[in-house]
Amino acid sequence: MSKPKTIIDKIWDRHVVHKEENKPDLIYIDLQLVHEVTSPQAFEGLRMKGRRVRRPDRTFATMDHNVPTIARHIINDPISKKQMETLQKNCEEFEVPLADINHPDQGIVHVIGPELGLTQPGKTIVCGDSHTSTHGAFGALAFGIGTSEVEHVLATQTLWQAPPKTMNVKVNGRLSPAITAKDLILAIIAKFGVRFGTGYVLEYTGEAIRDLSMEQRMTICNMSIEAGARAGLISPDETTFNYLKGRRHVPKDEEFDQAVAEWSALATDAEATYDAMVEIDANEVEPQVTWGTNPSMCIPVSATIPAPESAKTDASKEEIERALEYMGLEANKPISSVTIEHVFIGSCTNSRISDLRRAAKVVEGKTVHTGVRAMVVPGSQSVKLVAESEGLDKVFTEAGFEWRDAGCSMCLAMNDDIVPPGERCASTSNRNFEGRQGNGARTHLVSPEMAAAAAIEGRFVDVRTYLTTPV
Amino acid sequence: MEPIRKHKGLVYPINRSNIDTDQIIPKQFLKRIERQGFGQFLFYNWRFDDDGNERSDFSLNDTKYDGASILVAGENFGCGSSREHAPWALQDYGFKVIIASSFADIFYNNCVKNGILPIQLTEEQTSELVKKAEGEPFTLSVDLENQVVFDDAGFEASFEIINYLREMLLNGWDEIAVTLTHEDKISTFENTKA
Numbered sequence: 001m002s003k004p005k006t007i008i009d010k011i012w013d014r015h016v017v018h019k020e021e022n023k024p025d026l027i028y029i030d031l032q033l034v035h036e037v038t039s040p041q042a043f044e045g046l047r048m049k050g051r052r053v054r055r056p057d058r059t060f061a062t063m064d065h066n067v068p069t070i071a072r073h074i075i076n077d078p079i080s081k082k083q084m085e086t087l088q089k090n091c092e093e094f095e096v097p098l099a100d101i102n103h104p105d106q107g108i109v110h111v112i113g114p115e116l117g118l119t120q121p122g123k124t125i126v127c128g129d130s131h132t133s134t135h136g137a138f139g140a141l142a143f144g145i146g147t148s149e150v151e152h153v154l155a156t157q158t159l160w161q162a163p164p165k166t167m168n169v170k171v172n173g174r175l176s177p178a179i180t181a182k183d184l185i186l187a188i189i190a191k192f193g194v195r196f197g198t199g200y201v202l203e204y205t206g207e208a209i210r211d212l213s214m215e216q217r218m219t220i221c222n223m224s225i226e227a228g229a230r231a232g233l234i235s236p237d238e239t240t241f242n243y244l245k246g247r248r249h250v251p252k253d254e255e256f257d258q259a260v261a262e263w264s265a266l267a268t269d270a271e272a273t274y275d276a277m278v279e280i281d282a283n284e285v286e287p288q289v290t291w292g293t294n295p296s297m298c299i300p301v302s303a304t305i306p307a308p309e310s311a312k313t314d315a316s317k318e319e320i321e322r323a324l325e326y327m328g329l330e331a332n333k334p335i336s337s338v339t340i341e342h343v344f345i346g347s348c349t350n351s352r353i354s355d356l357r358r359a360a361k362v363v364e365g366k367t368v369h370t371g372v373r374a375m376v377v378p379g380s381q382s383v384k385l386v387a388e389s390e391g392l393d394k395v396f397t398e399a400g401f402e403w404r405d406a407g408c409s410m411c412l413a414m415n416d417d418i419v420p421p422g423e424r425c426a427s428t429s430n431r432n433f434e435g436r437q438g439n440g441a442r443t444h445l446v447s448p449e450m451a452a453a454a455a456i457e458g459r460f461v462d463v464r465t466y467l468t469t470p471v
Numbered sequence: 472m473e474p475i476r477k478h479k480g481l482v483y484p485i486n487r488s489n490i491d492t493d494q495i496i497p498k499q500f501l502k503r504i505e506r507q508g509f510g511q512f513l514f515y516n517w518r519f520d521d522d523g524n525e526r527s528d529f530s531l532n533d534t535k536y537d538g539a540s541i542l543v544a545g546e547n548f549g550c551g552s553s554r555e556h557a558p559w560a561l562q563d564y565g566f567k568v569i570i571a572s573s574f575a576d577i578f579y580n581n582c583v584k585n586g587i588l589p590i591q592l593t594e595e596q597t598s599e600l601v602k603k604a605e606g607e608p609f610t611l612s613v614d615l616e617n618q619v620v621f622d623d624a625g626f627e628a629s630f631e632i633i634n635y636l637r638e639m640l641l642n643g644w645d646e647i648a649v650t651l652t653h654e655d656k657i658s659t660f661e662n663t664k665a
Contacts, residue, residue: 017660018653023635028660040504079502086504130553144577146555148584156650158657195547230576294489414498433493435516
């Protein structure tokens, strides 16, 4: 019998095009996703050298970062407009399929890839976007790249990469009811820091991970990069196959059965070993709220804001002081006493239909707190349609939320969806960096349920005590 | 890409860890479709106030660092977004070498692809360099061929870089042209395995 392998090693070995001593491996890329912000210079590079896109059929583009989420036929910013027109023009010239702003498939690139069935187990997937790790939820090896590498993949469908080190992120036990994947991944990053994954590909394992739906698994893998890991993945199983069945780009009938057999064989072998391992107990995870300016600056909603003197290894005393100052927070106060002015439910972390359903359940029949501006931005136009068919848009708008079109929106505030300086936002996105949601904006990362409850109460509350029925 | 072999330059120290690419270049400047011209936006929110005036409390605005070409920082430099606009901004501003006690993976790669040399030293070494550069104008020499960093006062540190990336920097390769010499293997792979 051959040596037991992790899924990471299996995918790698199947994609090596060329191996040479003292060089990284040349690996084949099965799918490249493209968006308007990190691609124009790559296409221009091809043009300048007279190169073509090697495999337009393995390339798929959409517009997400810059798009307006309201009155979307009017793009006020001429530079944004030009960037989107440039993508349109490049896709026409190089014959790359594009879901543009008017296309029913348009949405956040990491939402639509899985939705359309482009994302499949065992694939190597890249995109000029660090949250490409999301697609790892399907047992794909998916990672973010820079624009030079985007150009390289467009031209050659390959990348030079050293084989990654592997890390098992083992989640023992089970999550309590009403604790979400978002709480789990925030708790993992809070425990091990923002750089424990640097240089590794993470595989999330354990019973609590197996229990998660595909959409929750995407939330976990999405934030691998916030732990420093370019990629994070989960071995595929029945949950994966059931999600994929019937999607547009997924094989059908007998071919599907054959694909499932191949996909099943990808899962990490029982005796396989990793280069490193970390462990966390799922049952100790509570609803999380970030208080600082990186995702590891995170505490349970029942806790108090840390004092600089409590500095651990990952954040120094100076870093805590600086973060508290930027965030306008006082040490030792309960995080539940912090009031907010904005709520953003959206982003490639938490904008899928199940995220919206769970948030709607919290909101139903209630009213957004006075002085709070709350917004729901579905991850794709098709998520939006499904939500509307279920009446979720009504639940949100009747409570006082704004109901928008799909895009990255307030996660990075490249369009007009911006948090003003000094104001505070409960956000379901993935980064609480300084200025991320607008210059001077203060971001607190939470789950969709926690964001919904914060919208109603105007401050952070423990969603477990807030809900009368389990979500 | 311009080759880089040896470099001697003024050091700018920034004594912080986890400097993310959102700080290096904020999102409002990512809408341009060119590779050039991002230097003016480097560390924008730290360098300028709301009215666009230079902040006196941000050290890069100190004239003693005018012309700096080597940046020294703490751990996890370049974390977060994969935006290559970050190395483009650093390079356009004049930085040719970035020294840190650790780098984020994507950022590190992005530097090399643009001919910026990222050098990982120990925390002790970066702290020493930060301290020196915070005082009088401080010049450092970098020799990529021999993988060593040194000053005129006895500081010397060797550094690791994988050979392939070292060669790429030394020669200023067009990586796509290199890869296309393996075109036959890519085609064979596509015909048999992909």
